[in-house]
Amino acid sequence: MRSLPSPSGHFSEKTELTRAEVREFLRLETQRGSFVPKCDTWLSGFSPEFSQKLGARGWIGMTWPKRYGGHERSALERYAVIEELLAAGAPVAGHWIADRQTGPLLLRYGTEEQREHFLPRIAKGQCYFAIGLSEPNAGSDLAAIHTRATKVDGGWIVNGSKTWTSGAHHAHYMITLCRTSPFNPEKRHEGMSQLLVNLSAPGVTIRPILLTTGEHHFNEVFFEDVFVPENRLVGQEGNGWRQGMTELAYERSGPERFLSTFPLLEELANRIRQSKDKQQMVQVSKLVSRLWTLRHMSIGIAHMLEKGETPDVAAALVKEMGTKFEQQVAEIARLLIPSSPSLDSSNRLDQLLAQAILHAPGFTLRGGTTEILRGIVAKGVVGK
């Protein structure tokens, strides 16, 4: 907590130019009808064509070294690009995890061969990853995972299963947390490793778990004697827990934790602007003030990440507050404008509201539940 920096919303001129470029690109793409803006598109907006367009523009892997297909731009420039994409409700789910998590993970812990093999393809928007953490009996308590990898000649044999795996049916690989040493109740966080599992390898079965809306987003993934070559171990054997925790700082603090329902907020403001109802706009003002504050907090964290710090407590805090805000937008919108929310309505507000309401329960679960995050924050402020 103490480490939450005094943020500065200042982006360099160069970054603002990039922002303007992205905005113009998005304007043209919407005009062309290449996507319909939606809520929560980093979860549900899968479009390989769009991901590849972004890759071609240099907007994936932005901060990575050029020799791996990256663009050596600053973390803040990347921040500006992704917040533009989210605010516009663009379909970014395909490459999201690979860009956000896998790339930085491999840069930090991966081998040279892994970087050369994966990063350029990710940066082109052609190679997608899934996160393999949760298991049926290991949700909040991740140290309880059972999926295990046994050392064999030239690699590992993986057995077990993962659940709630976002986008596994689209992804090429999964960063899989598994046990490489037997479970020791005294040292629960030891003996875990991260493997890059090819999801088209023999022995991998992916089964859909449908969302409440019937949408296919999640999956159950089963591993039956899946062979993973030696060179697909990330970092050190047994160091998986620590590596995974580093990954979470990237996962938790970004603008996707408070912008999932922004397209709805924008439409809400449009509608009230038409009806000219002052008291309704006052309610929107309060949401806008919250959002403005959250964004500045998150930018503060982006500055810290840029400096190579690991702001895990601050990231947990922004995630906890941000996801509650996303839910609040839906609740306030429905109270302000009478509507009949429906996913297939032709009325834009009804449709965005339906997306927001139906996706809302997931906001405060994915990436760590509110309760777990609050525990992290509380322990962070109490200190040792």
Added chain:
Amino acid sequence: MAKILIQSTTKIMRDVCTKELVNDAENGVWAKELWEVLAESGMLTVAVPEEMGGTGGSWADAYQILRLAGKFSAPIPLAETFMGNWLLADLGVDATNEPLAILVNHLEPFQFRKGQEGWIVCGAATSVPWGRNAAKLLVLGESESGSVLGVMSPEAVRITSGRNLAGEPRDTVEVQDAIIPESFVFKVDPGKVHERLLFTGALCRTVMMAGALERILELSVSYSKERTQFGQPIHRFQAVQHHLATLAGEAAAADTAAQSAVDAIEKETAKASISMAKIRLNEAAGIMAPVAHQVHGAIGFTHEHILHQSTRRVLSWREEWGTETEWGEKLAEQLFDLGDNELWSFLTW
């Protein structure tokens, strides 16, 4: 400059602005020593250029000092004196180390008419912060030749004591035929002055609240570590941890909002930023005060404990210079002025 300022202000506040001093002030004792120490160290005239009798430094420096005054519940009209000095600097008047009050909240609009010895002033204002302690009153009023600002001594005024929730003086000041010499009356653009006061006043309260909320968090965290029940410190209980997380989150948001508004003061976005920050700080105060009291149990509900010095202040300061609703209306006007789908560009200015 900022870092040294923060260090020395923190030291002064720690040493001089004690719990007893704050309690005494509530009982009507003027915090003379605190005022004098701040005056001697040049803290009262920050952001006024040296050639005008000021200490120099930036507005951001001044807001840092105010944040600390808010954090330590300093019972003095620091914000009002800063604002007064800045107004005077605009009019070419040298800065002063005396406590100032600004009469803007008109009960009866102030009227200035020409007399033999200068201007004769009548009028009244309510809720004047530290009206009774001010050595100079800045009076904004109307004359035959337009709007004017007069600087007067408090001799010829009648003061009825009032107070806010934190027991800070918020007095009614009545002026009946007071005389102000010609040279202390200045022509002003009333719209500009009012607007300037409104935004500056809101930003002053915003940073003071950010300081006080930081204090509330600190007090709650340390209490939760000291207090044991059922054989362990209460911070071990998950329900209490959730309270601490709420406090930490709101305090961090409050700080970010206040700091972001200060960062914007010289930019085009200042008005929007101050509106959003005051709304956010008011909300944070409303969320944090009850939670902090919950964590402290009955002890925090006593005058004995220091918590109330901060909670009563933030609850009062929420109302001063604009509630969430009042600022929400101002921000709403700006949102009405946008075109369709321009909310995002408004936020990313």
